[in-house]
Amino acid sequence: xxxxxxxxxxxxxxxxxxxxxxxxxxxxxxxxxxxxxxxxxxxxxxxxxxxxxxxxxxxxxxxxxxxxxxxxxxxxxxxxxxxxxxxxxxxxxxxxxxxxxxxxxxxxxxxxxxxxxxxxxxxxxxxxxxxxxxxxxxxxxxxxxxxxxxxxxxxxxxxxxxxxxxxxxxxxxxxxxxxxxxxxxxxxxxxxxxxxxxxxxxxxxxxxxxxxxxxxxxxxxxxxxxxxxxxxxxxxxxxxxxxxxxxxxxxxxxxxxxxxxxxxxxxxxxxxxxxxxxxxxxxxxxxxxxxxxxxxxxxxxxxxxxxxxxxxxxxxxxxxxxxxxxxxxxxxxxxxxxxxxxxxxxxxxxxxxxxxxxxxxxxxx
Numbered sequence: 001x002x003x004x005x006x007x008x009x010x011x012x013x014x015x016x017x018x019x020x021x022x023x024x025x026x027x028x029x030x031x032x033x034x035x036x037x038x039x040x041x042x043x044x045x046x047x048x049x050x051x052x053x054x055x056x057x058x059x060x061x062x063x064x065x066x067x068x069x070x071x072x073x074x075x076x077x078x079x080x081x082x083x084x085x086x087x088x089x090x091x092x093x094x095x096x097x098x099x100x101x102x103x104x105x106x107x108x109x110x111x112x113x114x115x116x117x118x119x120x121x122x123x124x125x126x127x128x129x130x131x132x133x134x135x136x137x138x139x140x141x142x143x144x145x146x147x148x149x150x151x152x153x154x155x156x157x158x159x160x161x162x163x164x165x166x167x168x169x170x171x172x173x174x175x176x177x178x179x180x181x182x183x184x185x186x187x188x189x190x191x192x193x194x195x196x197x198x199x200x201x202x203x204x205x206x207x208x209x210x211x212x213x214x215x216x217x218x219x220x221x222x223x224x225x226x227x228x229x230x231x232x233x234x235x236x237x238x239x240x241x242x243x244x245x246x247x248x249x250x251x252x253x254x255x256x257x258x259x260x261x262x263x264x265x266x267x268x269x270x271x272x273x274x275x276x277x278x279x280x281x282x283x284x285x286x287x288x289x290x291x292x293x294x295x296x297x298x299x300x301x302x303x304x305x306x307x308x309x310x311x312x313x314x315x316x317x318x319x320x321x322x323x324x325x326x327x328x329x330x331x332x333x334x335x336x337x338x339x340x341x342x343x344x345x346x347x348x349x350x351x352x353x354x355x356x357x358x359x360x361x362x363x364x365x
Contacts, residue, residue: 037112044111044119051098054091071095096123100131110135117145121152130157140215147211154183154317155327162327163311165334166298172307173285174244180311180330182212182289187315195254199223199236202252216243224249226271235268247272247284256292257310262301265308289313299337 054074058067071091078086100123101107110119118138125131134157138148159179166180167173187201187209202209203222210217217239224235237250249268253261265286272284285307293312303310317323 040115041108041111044114044116045104045108047094047116048098048101048104048107050091051094051096052104054095055098093120093123110139113139115145118148121145121148125152127157133157133160137215141211153320155324158327158331159183162331162334163309165331165338166295166309167304168302170302171304172283173304173309177214177241177244177285178287178309178311179212179214180293180309182311182313183317184209184212184313184315185317193254193315195236195252198252198254202237213239214241217241217248220247226268226275228267228271233264233267233271235272238272244282244285245280246282247276249284249286251286251288253288253290255290257288257290257294257298259297259301261288261290261310262303262306262308266306269307283307285309287311295333295337 054071058070072088075086075088075091078091084090097119101110101119114135118135122131122134125134134148134152137143137151137156143151156179159181160176163178163180164175167175184198184202187198187205193201199222203219206219210219218241220238220240222237224238226233226235235249236252239248239250240246241248249265249272251261251265251268265288269284269286277284286309288308288310289312290310291312291314293310298310318326
């Protein structure tokens with residue numbers, strides 16, 4: 001190399017300015033999100049501490065009207081200094097928050113992933129178990145406030161409780177996986193539809209169906225063909241649960257449950273277990289969906305011991321009052337059957353729950 005070449009400046013490597021911008025933006029967004037989550041957690045804990053402190057001050061048994069006057073005066077003072085976030089109704093909400101969520105550690109854990117608006121939706125629920133169910137579901141599925149409100153309105157917890165209450169100690173069907181009934185009003189089905197239309201509607205609105213069906217469920221196949229000794233059989237729908245690590249066979253029926261359905265599903269499960277189950281997976285389970293379920297027959301057949309669950313499906317959402325009455329009716333009937341069986345005590349029969357903690361409390365939400 002000549003001296004002249006050595007003296008010439010070396011060419012600097014080019015910089016991908018677009019990539020640089022994208023990467024720095026990603027860092028900013030990530031840190032902003034984390035800062036937002038931290039702020040939300042601190043604000044929620046502040047609300048809890050305020051509510052808990054006011055409650056402790058008023059714990060001495062002051063008259064109700066005197067207590068309200070104290071809170072109203074405090075609210076006016078706080079609003080002058082800190083703004084409308086501390087108006088009277090919001091202060092009373094903080095007090096209710098501390099009464100409903102007693103444990104500060106649980107609040108601290110939940111507030112890392114749930115917003116204050118989530119807690120507002122959870123507070124009116126009467127059952128602590130129900131609150132933890134919806135809180136856990138919101139975290140696991142990253143549900144926004146609107147979807148959480150929808151799940152509560154559709155009484156998802158009670159419908160899961162109905163399905164769980166039908167299971168025995170020897171059940172091969174896991175707890176907390178199915179519901180009863182399933183509300184398929186989002187599928188847009190008209191009256192007197194054929195089974196094929198139900199299947200197509202589920203596939204067309206698969207995302208909505210899976211949201212109703214449960215967490216961690218993925219669709220595998222429609223009309224799963226099974227051949228044995230020259231006979232062909234077809235399973236309506238096949239799903240896979242990542243959380244349970246097992247296949248879920250779903251059979252759709254447009255008539256009320258009949259005992260013959262059991263033999264058909266048993267064949268599907270045996271076939272799937274032999275030919276489709278992979279290493280590390282648990283045995284497949286089945287769900288029979290029908291418009292009407294004969295509970296006495298289902299209990300007599302003990303289908304859950306064979307890994308089979310039966311649930312009704314409703315294609316229309318009844319009016320709110322009628323819907324709540326029907327769900328309560330079904331739940332009470334299921335609990336009565338459970339009590340008669342004397343297999344699972346009502347207070348302990350639904351305890352395989354992936355909540356932050358478990359409480360033996362049978363209040364409905």
